[in-house]
Amino acid sequence: xxxxxxxxERGIQGDKAEDLSWISKVQVNHxxxxxxxxxxxxxxxxxxxxxxxxxxxxxxxxxxxTLSGDDTSSNVQRLCYKAKYPIxxxxxxxxxxxxxxxxxxxxxxxxxxxxxxxxxLKAAGCNIPVASVATGFPAGQTHLKTRLEEIRLAVEDxxxxxDVVINRSxxxxxxxxxxxxxxxxxxxxxxEAHLKTILATGExxxxxxxxxxxxxxxxxxxxxxKTSTGKETVNATFPVAIVMLRAIRDFFWxxxxxxxxxxxGGIRSAKDALAWLSLxxxxxxxxxxxxxxxxxxxxxxxxxxxxxxxxHVTGRYAAYHDLPMS
Numbered sequence: 210x211x212x213x214x215x216x217x218e219r220g221i222q223g224d225k226a227e228d229l230s231w232i233s234k235v236q237v238n239h240x241x242x243x244x245x246x247x248x249x250x251x252x253x254x255x256x257x258x259x260x261x262x263x264x265x266x267x268x269x270x271x272x273x274x275t276l277s278g279d280d281t282s283s284n285v286q287r288l289c290y291k292a293k294y295p296i297x298x299x300x301x302x303x304x305x306x307x308x309x310x311x312x313x314x315x316x317x318x319x320x321x322x323x324x325x326x327x328x329x330l331k332a333a334g335c336n337i338p339v340a341s342v343a344t345g346f347p348a349g350q351t352h353l354k355t356r357l358e359e360i361r362l363a364v365e366d367x368x369x370x371x372d373v374v375i376n377r378s379x380x381x382x383x384x385x386x387x388x389x390x391x392x393x394x395x396x397x398x399x400x401e402a403h404l405k406t407i408l409a410t411g412e413x414x415x416x417x418x419x420x421x422x423x424x425x426x427x428x429x430x431x432x433x434x435k436t437s438t439g440k441e442t443v444n445a446t447f448p449v450a451i452v453m454l455r456a457i458r459d460f461f462w463x464x465x466x467x468x469x470x471x472x473x474g475g476i477r478s479a480k481d482a483l484a485w486l487s488l489x490x491x492x493x494x495x496x497x498x499x500x501x502x503x504x505x506x507x508x509x510x511x512x513x514x515x516x517x518x519x520x521h522v523t524g525r526y527a528a529y530h531d532l533p534m535s
Contacts, residue, residue, distance in 0.1 A: 444474025473506025
């Protein structure tokens with residue numbers, strides 16, 4: 210298969226964009242992307258003990274998330290407890306994995322719930338990172354000053370990772386320098402916190418725009434690029450992921466900088482998780498299969514993974530009450 214990605218010599222500087230005129234010339238080979246996505250979806254998954262091992266690995270990539278209007282300190286506390294103890298201890302003992310300190314990669318909450326998450330994790334005696342969404346999540350349609358202040362407040366409250374949303378209108382109208390400048394300001398507001406930039410790919414109009422937005426986000430200093438808020442009509446899909454992963458690979462080849470990837474939205478089953486891990490392994494290699502470079506944003510995925518591990522250990526599927534959230 211031939212891929213036609215256009216990445217000129219000029220424009221990629223890592224820290225600044227001296228000339229973004231090349232962005233308008235980028236085109237993505239749409240049919241090739243769809244063929245690659247079909248290959249991924251048709252692949253058979255791993256089975257038995259190999260599946261259990263991959264699922265336990267998948268747990269360590271999850272940003273365990275609650276982003277609901279009815280979030281309270283108590284359900285954030287339960288979320289944090291589950292993040293520290295994602296799989297029942299007797300199941301881990303049966304797999305001889307009880308001493309491996311398996312936790313989720315982070316917990317992800319609204320800015321107003323960051324303090325609750327920090328307190329809960331401290332009380333549990335663990336150092337799982339707290340991620341906060343920001344910049345007018347999920348629409349990003351608030352004033353820039355407000356969006357920047359939201360980042361700073363979340364960091365002050367103890368968030369060490371910030372999931373920002375971009376202003377989609379800047380992509381749809383081709384205002385690439387403005388998008389770059391906004392993300393640079395997000396980067397500065399984050400300070401030492403990691404910046405995960407949500408592209409909301411379901412609202413960008415085309416795969417070519419997804420590639421362009423991915424490149425701009427990385428050039429502007431993002432530590433991760435993320436597919437979706439989980440609130441759009443279309444969230445994480447394989448065609449979008451392939452384009453973003455190829456952008457990450459192009460950026461790495463050009464600059465030597467490894468940028469992380471986070472699919473989010475609609476990833477609910479253990480089978481889904483295995484497909485995503487396989488895609489990362491094939492597109493970027495084992496180097497990216499670690500929490501520093503790969504995350505899965507999910508709220509219900511962990512429950513199905515634990516259910517599948519329960520089935521692997523016991524030979525039967527768990528009843529609802531066997532595996533409560535916490």
